[in-house]
Amino acid sequence: xxxxxxxxxxxxLFLGGAWMTVQLTAIALFIGFCIALPxxxxxxxxxxxxxxxxxxxxxxxxxxxxxxxxxxVYYGLAQFDIVKDSFAWPVLxxxxxxxxxxxxxxxxxxATEIIRGAxxxxxxxxxxxxxxxxxxxxxVDFLVLIPSALRRALPQYGNEVVFMLHGSVxxxxxxxxxILGVGRTLNARFYMAYEGILTAAVFYMVLTFALxxxxxxxxxxxxxxxxLAH
Amino acid sequence: xxxxxxxxxxxxxxxxVTIALALVGLALATLLGALGAAGKIGGGPIARGVVFLYTxxxxxxxxxxxxxxxxxxxxxxxxxxxxxxxxxxxxVSKFWSGALAIGFIYGAYLTETFRGxxxxxPRGQIEAARxxxxxxxxxxxxxxxxxxxxxxxxxxxxxxxxxxxxxxxVSVISLQDLLGLANDAGKSVREPFTFFAAVFVIYLxxxxxxxNIFNWAERRFTIKGRNDAA
Numbered sequence: 204x205x206x207x208x209x210x211x212x213x214x215x216l217f218l219g220g221a222w223m224t225v226q227l228t229a230i231a232l233f234i235g236f237c238i239a240l241p242x243x244x245x246x247x248x249x250x251x252x253x254x255x256x257x258x259x260x261x262x263x264x265x266x267x268x269x270x271x272x273x274x275x276v277y278y279g280l281a282q283f284d285i286v287k288d289s290f291a292w293p294v295l296x297x298x299x300x301x302x303x304x305x306x307x308x309x310x311x312x313x314a315t316e317i318i319r320g321a322x323x324x325x326x327x328x329x330x331x332x333x334x335x336x337x338x339x340x341x342x343v344d345f346l347v348l349i350p351s352a353l354r355r356a357l358p359q360y361g362n363e364v365v366f367m368l369h370g371s372v373x374x375x376x377x378x379x380x381x382i383l384g385v386g387r388t389l390n391a392r393f394y395m396a397y398e399g400i401l402t403a404a405v406f407y408m409v410l411t412f413a414l415x416x417x418x419x420x421x422x423x424x425x426x427x428x429x430x431l432a433h
Numbered sequence: 434x435x436x437x438x439x440x441x442x443x444x445x446x447x448x449x450v451t452i453a454l455a456l457v458g459l460a461l462a463t464l465l466g467a468l469g470a471a472g473k474i475g476g477g478p479i480a481r482g483v484v485f486l487y488t489x490x491x492x493x494x495x496x497x498x499x500x501x502x503x504x505x506x507x508x509x510x511x512x513x514x515x516x517x518x519x520x521x522x523x524x525v526s527k528f529w530s531g532a533l534a535i536g537f538i539y540g541a542y543l544t545e546t547f548r549g550x551x552x553x554x555p556r557g558q559i560e561a562a563r564x565x566x567x568x569x570x571x572x573x574x575x576x577x578x579x580x581x582x583x584x585x586x587x588x589x590x591x592x593x594x595x596x597x598x599x600x601x602x603v604s605v606i607s608l609q610d611l612l613g614l615a616n617d618a619g620k621s622v623r624e625p626f627t628f629f630a631a632v633f634v635i636y637l638x639x640x641x642x643x644x645n646i647f648n649w650a651e652r653r654f655t656i657k658g659r660n661d662a663a
Contacts, residue, residue, distance in 0.1 A: 266640035267633050268601035271612060275633060278619070279626035369495035376497075376605055383498055396509035400501045408493035 209393045210402050213385075220385035221406055227302060227381065228368045234303075235310025235367075240349070242311070243318025257315065264312030270373045272309060277301040277377050302374045306367065313363050321356035322348065354425045361418030365411055372407075382406045436622045437631055444628075447614035448635060454532055454610060455597045455639075461536020462596065466543025473548050484544060491541035497602045499538055504530040504606045531603035539596045546592060550585035551577070583654045590647035597639050601632075611635060 242257045280286045280295055294300045325348060333347040375384035386403035469487060472480040508525045515523045554577060562572045604613035612632055619628030
């Protein structure tokens with residue numbers, strides 16, 4: 204009953220889909236992180252004016268579904284002639300760029316909250332010790348505070364990475380050929396009910412477990428000193 | 434904007450479908466989570482193995498993939514049975530496919546939440562209850578459950594916040610929910626941004642309101658000065 208040959212013969216399509224998924228997720232996570240580091244620090248320090256603005260951004264993106272955000276960017280922006288006539292239109296009409304922009308902003312919001320939390324819970328003693336050693340404010344930030352906060356943010360950030368990988372499936376809804384996109388295309392082409400999607404599920408599962416293992420290894424490496432303290 | 438007002442009754446209908454989907458999904462997830470946690474805590478090796486497989490597999494697969502699998506796969510299985518029984522073509526409900534998928538996914542997360550909450554209850558209390566001669570059912574209802582609620586509530590709130598955002602992707606199997614209807618309406622009046630923005634705001638309201646309810650519940654269920662175990 205299962206049409207395995209259709210899957211096996213098109214495995215190269217799935218590998219291409221996997222590359223698309225990994226690429227979208229990785230780039231979005233990277234840009235998201237670049238947004239989140241300054242934003243998280245500013246939030247933790249309650250910088251006036253900037254901090255409430257960042258808070259609004261984080262609240263809006265964490266409080267709504269990723270698919271709605273993606274629709275707003277991909278289908279929504281075309282409503283405005285200013286956007287259509289602008290220099291950015293060649294980018295904004297491409298599904299790929301819309302997905303990348305939306306995912307980056309989304310991941311940036313979640314990561315901001317994670318980094319804010321990690322910075323806020325930095326033991327005062329660490330900062331005091333660094334100051335007492337005569338480090339300047341910048342040195343304290345970049346040599347002590349940020350490395351320490353990022354280490355402690357690792358477990359939660361690992362969750363965010365898996366969350367982003369899983370969230371990236373909505374790219375297939377706007378026609379992108381990621382893992383699920385390939386599965387749905389094959390289903391439609393060969394009139395299959397579930398084989399393509401089941402194969403996609405296996406691909407996602409393998410990627411998820413690889414990420415979980417990676418983060419377990421990273422935590423072992425960078426959080427050993429905290430595990431001993433307990 | 435006039436269009437949005439004209440379509441307000443339709444969007445309200447979609448909102449009700451989305452809320453119903455989220456609540457039915459949560460009820461199913463709670464049931465599965467309770468069963469899963471019970472199996473993990475008190476079950477034999479087989480029950481524990483089944484629960485382990487369930488939580489590991491489900492948490493490795495993105496929500497949309499599982500929804501498509503249950504909807505299209507379910508359609509095939511139900512109709513294979515219907516064909517064997519000579520009933521004729523059966524249409525699988527989109528609403529119930531979505532609710533089932535959501536319940537199935539978040540049941541896996543709630544299994545961990547409930548198990549974690551159970552582990553927080555000091556062993557001594559259960560031993561003391563047993564020493565006092567309380568029956569198993571009495572221990573469950575008078576000692577374990579009241580505290581389980583207290584310890585699980587913040588984790589439960591987190592799962593709900595993710596679950597409600599997951600309802601948006603059910604629109605992909607063309608369920609007439611909030612996002613699905615807004616998508617159709619926005620396209621027909623050529624104002625996609627306006628309608629998706631409305632959906633964005635409604636979801637933001639969902640998260641805002643539920644956060645307030647859970648904050649209230651957390652205050653209501655925690656005993657003052659006894660938060661150390663949580």
